[in-house]
Amino acid sequence: MKEQGKIFGGLSIFILAVAITYGLWSKEAAGTTALFLAFGLCIFIAFYLGFTARRVDTGAGDNPEAEVSDDAGEQGFFSPHSWQPLGLGFGGALAFLGVIFGWWLLYWSLPIILVSLWGWVFEYYRGENQNQ
Known part of the structure; x- marks a missing residue:
């Protein structure tokens, strides 16, 4: 770093x-x-x-003397089956379309963004993915 x-x-x-x-x-x-x-x-x-x-x-x-294999191993946890980024991307695209076509599109994009963000943050606190 x-x-x-x-x-x-x-x-x-x-x-x-x-x-x-x-x-x-x-x-x-x-x-x-x-x-x-x-x-x-x-x-x-x-x-x-x-x-x-x-x-x-x-x-x-x-x-400087390190080999490439010295940094091998687990790099962190990445959610493998999350649909929330797709919703965030759709909501963000709709929000940016609102800048082009009219600010009224934010009425639909903001709830999509907020629900997707909430779902992504709390994904592992509820449902089948809940940690014990």
Whole structure:
């Protein structure tokens, strides 16, 4: 994680330089704002990765002498049979269509998003997937 944090730190410095240069040359507000927002997102990710790297064990990615097989094994838990992301994707697509065709589409998309999000968060607290 330490190396990935350094990569995002370098990327954020590059994006900041591009944002400043673009802003001074073009005098265009939308692109300059987008580049500064991209800089902010890269800083957030770099900070998170650096902050987390100090609190977890060093992975094989941070060891220059590590082999690829050193990082093998379980990487985490991923829900294998969840239908909730499909509902979230459908609700999100409907919400973005609302930006194009009319804000009234949010009346249908927001309940779909909220129900799918609720179902995804509490998927393993009820029903057949409930942990004992």
